[in-house]
Amino acid sequence: MCGILGLLLQNPDGPAATEICEALSLLQHRGQDACGIVTCGAKGRFYQCKANGMVRDVFDAKAVATLLGGMGVGHVRYPTAGSSAHSEAQPFYVNSPYGIVFAHNGNLINTTSLKHFLDADAHRHINTDSDSEMLLNIFANNLQKTGKFRINEEDIFTAIQGLMVQCRGAYACVAMLAGFGIIAFRDPNGIRPVGMASRALADGKRDYLFASESVVADACGFADWEDVQPGEAIIVTRNSLSRRRLAPDATFAPDIFEYVYFARPDSVLDGVSVYRSRMAMGQLLAEDVRRIMVEEQVRIDVVIPVPDTSRVAALELAQQLGLPYREGFVKNRYVGRTFIMPGQQMRRQNVRRKLNAMALEFSGKNVLLVDGKDMLTLSKQKKGNKTERICYKDSIVRGTTSKEIIQMAKDAGAKKVLVASCAPPIRHSNVYGIDMPSPTELVAHGRTTEEVAAAIGADRVIFQTIENLVASVRQFNSAIPTFDCSVFTGEYITGGVDDAYLAHLSRLRSDNAKRKEAPTEAAPVAPGCAGPLNGADDTIGLYNSWKGTSEKELAERGVVA
Structure with missing residues (x-):
């Protein structure tokens, strides 16, 4: 999962980098592995800064000051099919x-055939394992076919339409052509x-913004947010806006996991408020919890969320059941999302660094814990003879981290605990950009509900039904015919996903591969050019921003600090 952003200011010398940096911080939840910004100056020259790390760490005042120009593209990343290597930081x-x-x-999902095509037919070099680089080169090759000295919007639409025929899978993309403008497009499903927003200026012209979530537009002073439609491409320049639906016949199926976990609650995606959809998830889940309480004679004293994603649904669930809602976990906001962190051991260590349980809210109580998605890796350790019961809600994915959180509640004195999930059991790999583990690592894979409870140390687990999950989102936009629910059902909307592909994807996503590729703490990587060129090449006008570079060196490189 990543966050993308494109910005075009009417002022060609405008400080696009400052606004992009601010906007990327609003998308930080979508990726903490790496981030990057490339801007374009008035003469069509690109200025770049990207590196592994979070936005606040990569972009200090000096780095932002060297990114000149009034339009640019930004990205926050955590790796899925590729590695955690610095060379795969985007843009x-x-x-x-x-x-x-x-x-x-x-x-x-068809990277093997695409790579062969780019090598054998297009003769374009692919330097990383990132499918993003493949998409870029497919787009570039299609533009190359025009043979024109200068291209127009029609040429760009034709190139993207060809890309949509060639490339299968999920993609939301933002591109920038030197001296031309910003382009955004979305896969046919x-x-x-x-989405896109704009900002009116005093002279009647408009600045334009593209972003993964509407919250960016809200916070940065842009209005008139609208989603890029499936199979649609939009081109903005300083003189025009052009848009076209290039693949209108595919089934519209946004990923429902955005609403369960990834998107911020204050965003609106495809006309659906994430906040309201999570409220509805809590309402529907409350019905099942109430039934279990009656049938199994279970008493719950308090509902406690595990910050942050689950708060909305947990509060609604508590209200529906007439139960007290309390904040029992205090979150250290300076520790990243454990779901995104590579390595099971690192995730386990960071759970207790990230959360601290307040014994006052747990001691002697039957607790209903509501969690967003920090319940992570599969555990093979045996349980002790514990009598506590835990209640957990949202999306139980793996199991080791869930055991850690459950144990924290027990250590804080929880008497009984029950576990419930706003999502159905996740038993299948995600192939569309969320770094789920292989099915054998999923705690619900091949297990009954009772076996899942035993694996994570809980006495009872309640899963939301797929029908209720879909209903909780779709009720806010009936124009969405269906959702991608492949992690729950194993049915992939694009087709073309077989056992061989899933095995290949599991190898690419293994934590061992990521650790092998990632830079170590002993050898940190400085921000700079880390894309397909793997180095600075001033002859083509790509200028790098380096932390720690002296003012004299920057001046010699032609960069104004």
Whole structure:
């Protein structure tokens, strides 16, 4: 999962980087592994800064000051099919044709055939394992076919339409053509989100913004948010806005997991308030919890969420059941999402660094814990003879981290605990850009509900039905015919997903591969060019921003600090 952003200011010398940096911080929840910004100056020259790390760490005042120009593309990333290597930080760049910068959220499922095509037919070099680089080169190759000295909107639409035929999978993309403008497009099924907003200026012109979530527009002073439609491409320049639906016949199926976990509650995706959909999840789940309480004679004293994603649904669930709602966990906001962290051991260590349980809210109580998605890896350790019961809600994915959180509640004195989930059991891999583990690592894979409870140390687990989950989202926009629910059902909307592909994807996503590729603490990587070129090349006008570079060195490189 990643966050993408494109910004075009009417002022060609405007401080686009400052606004992009601020906007990326609002998308930080979508990726904490790496981030990057590439801007374009008045003369069509690109300026770049990207590296592993979070927005606040990569972009200090000096780095932002070196990113010149009034339009740019930004990206926050955590790796899925690729590795955690610095070389795969986005945006990516190719100099031919015309100079293209590219940011992508999603995952392709036909990368093997695409790579062969790019090598054997297009003769374009792919330097990383990232399917984002493949998308960029497919787009670039299609533009190259025009053979024109200068292209127009019609050429760009034709190139994207060809890309949509060639590439299968999920993709929301933002691209920038040197000296031309910003382009955004979305896969024919609309699996991954992206939208557009604008800001009126005193002279009647408008600045334009593209982003993964509407919260960016709200916070940055942009209005008139609208989603890029599935199979649609939008091109903005300083003189025009053009849009076209290039693949109108595919089934619209946004990923329902955005509403369960990934998106911020204050965002609206495809006309659906994430906040309201999570309220509805809590309402529907409360019905099942109430039934279990009656049938099994279970008493619950308090509902406690595990911050932050589950708060909305947990509060609604508590109100529906007439139960007290309390904040029993205090979150350290300076520790990243454990779901995104590579390595099971690292995730386990960071759970207790991230959360602290207040014994006052747990001691001697039958607790209903409501969690967003921090219940993570499969555990094979045996349980002790515990009598506590825990209540947990949202999306139980793996199990080791869930055991840690459950144990924290027990250590804090919880008497009994029950576990419930706003989502159905996750038993299948996600192939569209969410880094789910292989099915054998999923705690619900091949297990009954009772066996899942035993694996995570709970006495009882209640899962939301797939019908209720879909209803909780779709009720706010009946124009959405269906959702991608493949992690629950194993049915992939794009087709083309077989056992061989899933095995291949599992190998790419293994934590061991990520640790092998990631830079170590002993050898940190400085921000700079880390895209397909793997180095600075001033002859093509790609300028790098380096932390710690002296003012003299920056001046020698032609960068104004």
